[in-house]
Amino acid sequence: MNLKSHLIFTLYTIYGILLKGISxxxxxxxxxxxxxxxxxxxxxxxxxxxxxxxxxxxxxxxxxxxxxxxxxxxxxxxxxxxxxxxxxxxxxxxxxxxxxxxxxxxxxxxxxxxxxxxxxxGVPEKPEIDGLTKPAMEGDHITLTCMTQGSKPAADLRWFRNEKEVKGAKEVNASGKTFTVRSSLQLHVDRNDDGVAYTCKVDHVALSQTPQQATEVLEVHYAPRVQIINSLAVPQEGQYLKLECVSKGNPSPDPVMWTKDGGELPDLDRMIVEGRELTFTSLNKTDNGTYRCEAGNHLGTSSAEYVLYVYDVPTTLPPSTTPPLHPIPPDPTALLGTHASDPTVTGSRDPNALGQRGTDHALIGGVVAVVVFVTLCSIIVLGRYLARHKGTYLTNEAKGADDAPDADTAIINAEGNHAHAEEKKEYFI
CATH class of the missing domain: 2.60.40.10 (Immunoglobulins)
Incomplete structure (x- = not known):
């Protein structure tokens, strides 16, 4: 390599190093x-x-x-x-x-x-819920508003009724570099909203670990509703009966009032009132009547009625004009003709007794039907037999008696000739 070539190679090497350093x-x-x-x-x-x-x-x-x-x-x-x-x-x-x-x-x-x-x-502030009236009245229309400020980018607001998400109307407004977000929820309040928790949650990228939320619990006032629950389906003489007046309202309708046939309770020794309960220690026929339970609060009054019919133990139960709240099962003892003096009746009843009696009746009915059928068949056969042998039969005397002076002559005339007349004569000793 000559000097010129070596110089060019050196310059290119230095240039590459410089380019590498610069880059x-x-x-x-x-x-x-x-x-x-x-x-x-x-x-x-x-x-x-x-x-x-x-x-x-x-x-x-x-x-x-x-x-x-x-x-x-x-x-x-x-x-x-x-x-x-x-x-x-x-x-x-x-x-x-x-x-x-x-x-x-x-x-x-x-x-x-x-x-x-x-x-x-920008971290959104903790949300606030406005528009809640405490207490709210059943039937009211209210608007719950949830607001949060300071979010960047704009936050998202979500509503929950207890644990179930419900949809609200969202509104976003810019305030400098941050945003103010509002969400409203329209409610038609009823008694089912009493005690329900409405929660507003803030979703934002800056709150991935610690979400912000606010919760308000609705209190709804409403008029009471009353229902009577009885402890016996078939009340009988001498039994213990309890009537409970179940009333639901807010504020709570307490106490309740019991009446019989529009007046006061007649026998407070056997009819005991404790709170919402009316107890009969020993039923008898004088307890028959219509019992009314009434309860109220400042929003209204509600009542319910129960028609009591005390049945005799040994007799078949008569139909009631107003049936109790629960269906009345048939009384097996009445169908079997049992008596109150029988200890097996008052102590316990055999649920299979009615079924056994029904089986016996069916068997007897079948036997009677067979007997009746056989009798009818016999009558029909005998009638047909008699019909085939029906006719008029005349004796020899009758056949020739028209012109004969005596019995012997009648017999001879009946034969149509006089041959062997002597052989046809009848002799009586």
Whole structure:
């Protein structure tokens, strides 16, 4: 290789090294996202550096750090790491005003820069629910409104009735860099809403770990509804009976009032009233009648009636004009003709006795039917036999008696000739 060729090769080698160094001296940065109030770490790196300084600048082009030298007096900004290949700074207690484009500069000839965008998420405030009337009245129309402020980007609001999600109407308004979000829920209040919890939840990227929510429990006042529950399906003489007046209302309708046939209870020794219960210690026929339970609050009054018919134990149960709340099963003892004096009747009843008696009746009925059928068949056969042998039979005397003076002559005349007349004569001793 001559001197000229060696010189050209050396120049190309130096040029390649310079190009590689220049390309390796380009700063590298990344965008950063941080929640308001958090800490942002900004890092700038270079792969090759010939002792050239690195610098960070804020969106207002103010120098924050030049190498390891702090240029801006802000106690929130601190140096994390400084070398020829890296410059890392931190910004604590980040606010929305810190958001923007940050620049890392490498002071080569020419100066090389890289830009990183700092995104600050606005944390939505805890939501508040307005429009709730305590207490609400059954039939009211109310509007619940949930509002949250300070979110960036705009938050999402969701409504829940107990654990089930319900849909509301959303409204978003910008306020500077943040958003105010409202959601309304229309309700037609009834008694089923009493005690129901309505919850408003805030969904936002800045609340992935600790979601915000607010809950209000509805209190609904409504008029009472009354129902009477009896302890016996078939009340009989001498039995113990309890009637319970079940009333549901808000405020609670307490106490309740019991009456019989529109008047006061007649026998307070056997009819005991305790709270909502009316107890008969020993039933008799004088207890028959219509019992009424009445309860009320400031929104109204409700009542229910129970027709009591006390049955005789040994007799078949007569139909009731007003059946009790539960179906009345048939009385097996009445069908079997049992008596109250029989200890097996008063102590316990055999549920299979009615079925056995029914089986015996069916057997007897079948036997009777067979007997009747056989008798009818015999009568028919005998009638047909007699019909076939029916006719008029005349004696010999009758056949020739028209012109005969005596019996012997009649017999001879009946034969139509006088031959052997002597042989046909009848003699009587």
């Amino acid at each position: 390796g001296q380009h700063p590298l940065v990344q965008n950063v996202t941080v929640t308001e109030g958090g800490t942002a770490n900004m890092t700038c790196r270079v792969e090759y550096n010939d002792n050239t300084s690195l610098q960070w600048s804020n969106p207002a082009q103010q120098t924050l750090f030049f190498g390891d030298k702090k240029a801006l007096r802000d106690n929130r900004i601190e140096l994390m790491h400084a070398s020829w290949s890296e410059l890392t700074i931190s910004i604590t207690d980040v606010t929305l005003t810190d958001e923007g484009m940050y620049t890392c500069s490498l002071f080569t000839m020419p100066v090389r820069t890289a830009k990183a965008y700092l995104t600050v998420l």
